Amino acid sequence: MLxxxxxxxxxxxxxxxxxxxxxxxxxxxxxxxxxxxRYADAPEALERVDECQTxxxxxxxxxxxxxxxxxxxxxxxxxxxxxxxxxxxxxxGASVSEILETSPDFALSxxxxxxxxxxxxxxxxxxxxxxKRQVVTQTRATADG
Amino acid sequence: MPAPLDNDQKLARYAxxxxxxxxAWLAEHARDPGIVIAESDxxxxxxxxxxxxGAVKIDWHADLNDQLTRDYVDAEGFARLMSSKGIARDxxxxxxxxxxxxxxxxxxxxxxxxxxxDVRLLDGGRQRWTAEGxxxxxxVPTPTPTEYPVVPRDxxxxxxxxxxxxxxxxxxxxxxVRSPGEYSGELTHMADYPQEGALRAGxxxxxxxxxxRRAANDDGTFRPLDELQAIYLEELGIRPGDDVVAYCRIGExxxxxxxxxxxxxxxxxxxxxxxSWVEWGNAVRVPIERPGYPTPASGAAA
Numbered sequence: 295m296l297x298x299x300x301x302x303x304x305x306x307x308x309x310x311x312x313x314x315x316x317x318x319x320x321x322x323x324x325x326x327x328x329x330x331x332r333y334a335d336a337p338e339a340l341e342r343v344d345e346c347q348t349x350x351x352x353x354x355x356x357x358x359x360x361x362x363x364x365x366x367x368x369x370x371x372x373x374x375x376x377x378x379x380x381x382x383x384x385x386x387g388a389s390v391s392e393i394l395e396t397s398p399d400f401a402l403s404x405x406x407x408x409x410x411x412x413x414x415x416x417x418x419x420x421x422x423x424x425x426k427r428q429v430v431t432q433t434r435a436t437a438d439g
Numbered sequence: 440m441p442a443p444l445d446n447d448q449k450l451a452r453y454a455x456x457x458x459x460x461x462x463a464w465l466a467e468h469a470r471d472p473g474i475v476i477a478e479s480d481x482x483x484x485x486x487x488x489x490x491x492x493g494a495v496k497i498d499w500h501a502d503l504n505d506q507l508t509r510d511y512v513d514a515e516g517f518a519r520l521m522s523s524k525g526i527a528r529d530x531x532x533x534x535x536x537x538x539x540x541x542x543x544x545x546x547x548x549x550x551x552x553x554x555x556x557d558v559r560l561l562d563g564g565r566q567r568w569t570a571e572g573x574x575x576x577x578x579v580p581t582p583t584p585t586e587y588p589v590v591p592r593d594x595x596x597x598x599x600x601x602x603x604x605x606x607x608x609x610x611x612x613x614x615x616v617r618s619p620g621e622y623s624g625e626l627t628h629m630a631d632y633p634q635e636g637a638l639r640a641g642x643x644x645x646x647x648x649x650x651x652r653r654a655a656n657d658d659g660t661f662r663p664l665d666e667l668q669a670i671y672l673e674e675l676g677i678r679p680g681d682d683v684v685a686y687c688r689i690g691e692x693x694x695x696x697x698x699x700x701x702x703x704x705x706x707x708x709x710x711x712x713x714x715s716w717v718e719w720g721n722a723v724r725v726p727i728e729r730p731g732y733p734t735p736a737s738g739a740a741a
Contacts (some may be wrong), residue, residue: 320487348482369630410483411500421721 295395300384307404315405322379323372328366333364340366343417343424348374352421354428356436361384361393361429377407377418385425393429398422441466441557442474442531452664454705458698459535459562459661462571467491475526475582478565479536479546486531489575490567491568495524495582497544499691503549506596511592517553518587525582528555528590535561535568551612552592566659595610597697599684599710599719605725608645610684612675613740615646616696618715623689624729637720641729643686647675651692654699667703679706686712686719 296304307315333339333353340351348371353364362384365378385393398419407415440681450456460468468474469492476494478486485735486496487594502520505512512520512622529698532550534541543560550558561568569575594600599607607613619628642648656662671677683700685693690713697711719725726735 314486316487319559323484323488370485371489372488373482378482408506409501412634414483 295392295397296400297385297388297392297396298394299371300380300389300400302406303380303384304400307406310405312409316409319376319380319406319409319424320372322383323376326367326375326379326382329364329366333366340364341424341428343421348419350374350378350421350429352378352424354425354432356390356429359389359414360387361390361425363425373414374417377421379423381421387428388431390433394426396422396426404437440473440702441529442468443550449663451661453661453703455702456660457557457651458559460559461562462568462573463562465491465533465568466573469669473529474531475524476533476535477524477526477546479534479542480565481542485537485565489577492574492576492578493580494535495580497524497534498544499545500595505537511549511552511719514553514589514591517592518548518589521555521587522584523621525580525584525585525607526555526584526587528588530557530585532558533561534558535564537565538562539566539659539694539695541651542690544698545691548597551597552594553590554593563640563660577722581705597701597710599686599712600720601629601712601725604643604684604712604714604719607682607684608643608726611684612677613643613673614685614693614696614700615648616651616681617641617642617648617683618650619646619648621716622646630694635718637688639720639727641720641721641727641732643729644726644735646686646728649675649696651687651695654696654703661703662701663701667699671700671704677706681706681708683704683709684712685709686714686715688712690715 307318310318337351340353341349343352350369351366354361363382365382366376367375401415403419444457445460447461447464450459450461453459459671469476476491477497478490478494479497479499480486483498519669532555533544534547539541540560543564545560547560562566615622622642626640649670652660677683683706685696687693690711692710695713700706700709
């Protein structure tokens with residue numbers, strides 16, 4: 295199961311010709327929203343994703359069962375920024391259960407493997423795994439509290 | 440017709456100065472006929488965000504590797520690739536890229552497997568070009584296809600396979616160019632890089648650890664000749680006639696060292712083991728050395 299917005303992105307990629315997919319990834323890279331000031335001033339509030347080949351950070355906030363995502367990756371790493379842009383567009387605002395049910399396999403059906411090499415796709419599932427873990431930790435903390 | 444050489448003084452001291460150009464030379468000659476500039480990066484999207492005006496893109500994964508077998512493209516595939524990039528057999532190819540020219544050196548090494556005569560690296564690569572504020576563009580050129588000949592790949596001269604490396608143990612210098620943690624077996628991959636699946640950690644017996652980065656200055660350029668000689672000839676004890684093999688994890692960082700040993704120091708018999716640790720660390724019954732474990736018998740295959 296994928297949230298509708300992510301499902302739509304996956305379909306767009308899957309149905310586009312190869313060269314177009316690269317352009318689309320670049321568009322997501324360019325469209326990645328900048329960090330809000332509260333994170334820009336406190337980088338330790340973000341979690342580093344070690345599986346990505348470049349410095350990459352993710353932050354998660356949950357308000358009224360809606361998950362909001364924040365990413366930071368340098369401009370000289372457009373591929374990683376592109377992954378973040380896809381996850382931001384596809385998952386931001388989804389519910390807690392939608393996030394937790396998102397299968398990491400979606401990256402494989404986007405046709406990106408032949409562009410970026412299957413090995414480099416792992417960064418995407420690693421980011422998703424961190425997001426899920428933060429969601430679990432935060433919802434548990436709320437339930438306990 | 441080959442492009443003129445860069446007469447820069449630092450380059451002139453290397454054994455094969457014709458294999459390097461400076462950013463200043465490239466800025467002057469970028470539009471010369473007979474030259475094709477090609478960018479080869481780690482990040483598959485970096486070229487699209489901006490590149491040296493006129494440069495084409497060569498992707499290490501999609502263009503240089505066979506998509507089914509773990510191998511490089513064959514002679515027909517290479518000829519198709521060169522033709523599509525507007526490169527003729529006598530074209531001067533100037534390669535540059537991100538990350539200290541790893542993938543540019545890798546592309547240069549692959550071009551050398553097919554005997555392309557005039558292929559050069561931009562000293563300092565993309566990092567130096569952008570640090571100097573030189574022009575970049577997102578405009579992608581549309582090269583006129585060439586009649587590039589179908590030339591067989593020579594896998595015997597500058598390429599080593601696993602069995603070659605087994606036979607090489609104990610007979611000549613073996614250079615492990617990975618990070619110290621990978622060499623000692625604490626890691627099977629670079630820090631901060633994706634785990635690319637080696638089941639065992641350590642290094643090939645007798646290999647010396649000389650991380651590739653020691654050959655580079657912080658600005659991405661190669662260190663001057665005397666400093667390279669101090670590392671590889673004096674410290675490591677490589678003699679000019681030695682048969683040398685370099686390896687890393689998948690063959691990209693060792694392409695950088697292969698370039699240093701072959702073209703900057705002028706060693707005639709250097710091979711790159713492109714199978715590298717991702718093959719060795721998964722192969723059954725090949726000897727591995729690792730601190731805290733018994734040293735395998737020299738040259739033993741099992």
